[in-house]
Amino acid sequence: MLKTFRIGGIHPPENKLSGHKAIENIPLPAQAIVFLSQHIGVPAVPVVEKGDQVRVGTLLAKSGGFVSSNIHSPVSGKIFKIDSVADSSGYKRPAVLINVEGDVWEDTIDRTDTLKKECHFSSKEILEKIAVAGIVGMGGATFPTQVKLLPPPGTKAEVLIINGVECEPYLTSDHALMLEKGEEIMVGISILMKAVLVDRAIIGIENNKKDALELFEKLSRNYPGITVQSLKVQYPQGGEKQLIDALIRRQVPGGKLPVAVGAIVQNVATAYAVYEAVQKNKPLIERVVTITGKKLGKPCNVRARIGTPVGELIDYAGGMPDGTAKIILGGPMMGKALTGTEIPVGKGSSGVLLIPSPEAQRKEMRNCIRCAKCVSACPMGLIPSYLMSLMEFNELKLAAKNAITDCIECGSCSYICPANRPLLDYIRLGKGKVIKK
Amino acid sequence: MNLILLAVIFLGAIGAIGATVLYFVSQAFHVEEDPRIGRIQDILPAANCGGCGYPGCAGFAGACVKAEVLDELFCPVGGSETMNKVAGILGKTVREKIPMIAVVRCNGNCENRLRTNYYDGTSNCAISSSLYGGDTGCSYGCLGHGDCVDACSFDAIHINPETLLPEVDEGKCTSCGACVKACPKQLIQLRKKGIKSRRIYVGCMNKDKGVIARKSCNVACIACSKCQKVCPFEAITIEDNLASINDDRCRLCRKCVDECPTSAIVELNFPLKKEKPLIVEEDPISII
Numbered sequence: 001m002l003k004t005f006r007i008g009g010i011h012p013p014e015n016k017l018s019g020h021k022a023i024e025n026i027p028l029p030a031q032a033i034v035f036l037s038q039h040i041g042v043p044a045v046p047v048v049e050k051g052d053q054v055r056v057g058t059l060l061a062k063s064g065g066f067v068s069s070n071i072h073s074p075v076s077g078k079i080f081k082i083d084s085v086a087d088s089s090g091y092k093r094p095a096v097l098i099n100v101e102g103d104v105w106e107d108t109i110d111r112t113d114t115l116k117k118e119c120h121f122s123s124k125e126i127l128e129k130i131a132v133a134g135i136v137g138m139g140g141a142t143f144p145t146q147v148k149l150l151p152p153p154g155t156k157a158e159v160l161i162i163n164g165v166e167c168e169p170y171l172t173s174d175h176a177l178m179l180e181k182g183e184e185i186m187v188g189i190s191i192l193m194k195a196v197l198v199d200r201a202i203i204g205i206e207n208n209k210k211d212a213l214e215l216f217e218k219l220s221r222n223y224p225g226i227t228v229q230s231l232k233v234q235y236p237q238g239g240e241k242q243l244i245d246a247l248i249r250r251q252v253p254g255g256k257l258p259v260a261v262g263a264i265v266q267n268v269a270t271a272y273a274v275y276e277a278v279q280k281n282k283p284l285i286e287r288v289v290t291i292t293g294k295k296l297g298k299p300c301n302v303r304a305r306i307g308t309p310v311g312e313l314i315d316y317a318g319g320m321p322d323g324t325a326k327i328i329l330g331g332p333m334m335g336k337a338l339t340g341t342e343i344p345v346g347k348g349s350s351g352v353l354l355i356p357s358p359e360a361q362r363k364e365m366r367n368c369i370r371c372a373k374c375v376s377a378c379p380m381g382l383i384p385s386y387l388m389s390l391m392e393f394n395e396l397k398l399a400a401k402n403a404i405t406d407c408i409e410c411g412s413c414s415y416i417c418p419a420n421r422p423l424l425d426y427i428r429l430g431k432g433k434v435i436k437k
Numbered sequence: 438m439n440l441i442l443l444a445v446i447f448l449g450a451i452g453a454i455g456a457t458v459l460y461f462v463s464q465a466f467h468v469e470e471d472p473r474i475g476r477i478q479d480i481l482p483a484a485n486c487g488g489c490g491y492p493g494c495a496g497f498a499g500a501c502v503k504a505e506v507l508d509e510l511f512c513p514v515g516g517s518e519t520m521n522k523v524a525g526i527l528g529k530t531v532r533e534k535i536p537m538i539a540v541v542r543c544n545g546n547c548e549n550r551l552r553t554n555y556y557d558g559t560s561n562c563a564i565s566s567s568l569y570g571g572d573t574g575c576s577y578g579c580l581g582h583g584d585c586v587d588a589c590s591f592d593a594i595h596i597n598p599e600t601l602l603p604e605v606d607e608g609k610c611t612s613c614g615a616c617v618k619a620c621p622k623q624l625i626q627l628r629k630k631g632i633k634s635r636r637i638y639v640g641c642m643n644k645d646k647g648v649i650a651r652k653s654c655n656v657a658c659i660a661c662s663k664c665q666k667v668c669p670f671e672a673i674t675i676e677d678n679l680a681s682i683n684d685d686r687c688r689l690c691r692k693c694v695d696e697c698p699t700s701a702i703v704e705l706n707f708p709l710k711k712e713k714p715l716i717v718e719e720d721p722i723s724i725i
Contacts, residue, residue: 084645090570092645339554339569362557422559429564 002207004232005242008379010412012235012333014208017292018172018299023180025303026316028100032075032307033085033344034060035095039136040143041067046096052079057106057283060096063131069144069347070134072283074305077101088329088346090339098307110280115183119191119278126195126278133277134284134347139163139174139238139267140330142348145274148266149196151259158262160193160201161247162271164216165231165238167206168331171351173288174268176301178205178212181272186219188275189226196264201226202247203268206233235333236410240265242379254406269350289313289345293354295321304345310352311341325360328353333411366419374413374423380406384413384423391430400434407431473526474498480522481512486590488513488613507531514591514611536630537612539594539605543579543624544640544703546600550575550654566621574653577643579603579624588619607634629684633706637682637689640703644677651699658701664693 037043044061048054054073061071077100084092105111121129131146151157162185166174178185189201203220205213207230216228229247236242241252243265250261258265266274269287276282285306292299297318304313310329314320320341328335329349345352374384382403390399404427413423477498485493489512491500501510507529512519517534524531550573556565562584570576581601585594593609594616596602603616603625617625624642639658643650647659660678672686673693682693682702694702 086570086576089568091576337569365559422564425559425561425564425568429561429567432567 002232003246004234005245007381008377009234010377012169015169023176023301029308032098034307036061038347039069044071055104055106057109074285074307075100076104088343109282116279123195129278135273136347138269140348155259157196157264161265162203164205164268167235167238170292171290171331173290173350177288182215184275185271188271199225203228206231208233290351291317295356307344323357324354325357326355363420373416377412377416388423388426391426399430404430482514486613513613537627538610538630540628542642544656545578545654549656563621584619585616588615636705639680641701644679663696667692667696
């Protein structure tokens with residue numbers, strides 16, 4: 001039977017233009033821009049200097065604290081400079097700029113394609129390897145994986161949940177990766193199970209990816225403990241809390257981590273990165289990115305090195321179409337509009353989406369008609385219309401009481417609102433203010 | 438007749454009983470309040486802007502009565518005049534406060550600071566700045582959605598439709614500081630009003646390196662430190678690639694204004710430049 005989460009949800013048009021397309025390797029950029037903060041938490045501290053020669057996989061910056069992550073060079077060449085560069089938000093952030101020369105890899109990295117199934121490392125060693133490789137959650141939240149796999153004292157994980165949902169419209173990078181690297185992902189999952197000491201894992205895949213579902217059902221027969229669950233298509237099923245509800249029917253209490261209900265959630269792309277880190281000694285230096293858009297010449301999935309400017313990806317996919325009004329890094333629901341094409345791909349960039357002019361424009365906001373569509377759509381059971389009014393009058397205490405901090409910023413409320421009210425904008429603002437307080 | 442009489446007696450009796458009950462209740466629950474609070478409240482501007490840091494004028498009046506010295510308390514709206522009256526009622530003295538005024542430290546109008554992208558989201562500075570750096574190359578400059586205008590209780594700040602930058606109405610600004618708190622880019626500052634309302638300040642908050650700052654805006658401070666060198670009173674400091682003028686030290690000689698290569702330093706309410714020689718003569722360094 002098809003499962004799905006029980007509260008809220010919406011059904012935006014899927015528009016998976018690049019589905020079923022194989023992953024292509026994109027040419028190396030002339031210059032790679034590697035931000036020191038590609039993860040949630042403390043920015044990494046650079047260990048290289050201007051003028052240094054680096055290889056692919058050389059450590060550029062080491063983790064700057066407990067919630068932080070290592071950053072490795074995605075290319076080989078010379079460090080051009082370490083400077084502040086405008087990131088996807090237009091604010092300047094420290095980054096390492098590398099002029100690319102050739103493609104020389106570190107000797108420790110196993111670059112062969114052979115599948116390495118056996119893993120003899122202990123849980124501690126696996127976590128160590130994951131931390132060293134700088135792996136972060138690749139679904140978009142970019143939370144350092146080694147921290148997520150280490151439940152706070154007093155809690156115990158019972159089940160590992162693997163997120164193969166990819167509920168964002170347009171995006172197909174996880175889908176492509178699942179079709180191409182199924183076996184590797186399965187090994188990655190068994191490594192993750194070993195790391196968090198659980199004997200059960202569930203892979204959740206929405207049933208619009210029938211081929212991936214079939215493949216994983218076939219593969220899972222050889223891996224005891226791992227099951228595959230087909231899910232009804234619904235946004236935001238890829239949200240951690242929604243996926244837990246859909247698969248094991250448990251609700252994570254407000255303000256708590258998923259491990260409070262015994263679950264740890266990891267993305268399929270993260271599982272693949274873990275496989276590469278543990279079995280092949282390969283740090284996180286490249287990822288699969290979907291380049292898509294209704295007017296784009298050749299929507300496709302590419303394997304791009306971290307630090308490749310978005311502009312080069314767009315050129316590869318047929319160039320910027322006329323009338324493009326918005327470039328979005330990520331999916332249309334939760335992605336971020338970019339201010340230029342020089343912004344590089346980061347560890348959490350799952351897609352580049354080009355939206356043509358009429359569709360990109362926001363419609364004029366009208367008064368709330370109290371239809372409560374946002375209330376039905378909210379997957380966290382909040383009252384978005386009320387929270388927005390509270391924030392218009394800066395009522396922080398009341399907003400906190402109404403669990404504004406539980407918002408997962410999925411944007412379902414703004415999407416569904418017939419009066420085009422910017423519900424999420426105000427809720428996000430309030431969430432920030434309440435947390436700060 | 439009988440009916441009317443009955444009604445009068447009946448209602449009169451209810452009234453009398455009610456009055457008696459209320460009299461005793463008010464006796465029992467009587468709250469002793471300092472009569473000076475009411476008198477101070479009458480003097481205060483009754484704007485309830487919160488500029489003093491207390492919840493409204495009543496809160497401030499209460500605090501004044503409670504305080505032993507009035508030095509820490511100040512009503513920015515009423516100014517020294519009001520504070521002197523308050524002090525008169527309480528029989529205390531106040532320190533003289535220099536009148537302040539809000540200035541907007543951004544001069545990036547449409548000509549000086551070219552657009553690099555268009556924002557069509559919610560017209561609110563706080564939201565827009567939480568999403569991205571702004572629709573020009575400068576991520577420090579004014580976003581122009583008018584959070585400061587909404588915050589002002591005195592109608593003293595408005596967005597100029599030509600420059601799309603906020604402008605402070607000197608006659609109306611009470612230096613309550615509401616706009617300072619509202620600006621997510623921290624562009625608004627309270628500065629000394631100055632003699633004859635003359636002020637000099639750096640109209641820029643860009644902390645990028647000179648080249649980058651200049652690329653995004655024609656009137657950006659590029660931290661060349663020319664103003665710092667020319668200032669005879671050591672009023673200018675440069676920190677994080679940005680010059681700022683200390684208004685306690687600035688003697689309004691206007692040397693920095695002439696020296697600034699990008700015209701990032703703003704002068705307000707000065708007479709035309711022709712009269713300048715007078716000021717230069719008084720300048721100690723030029724005499725040497």
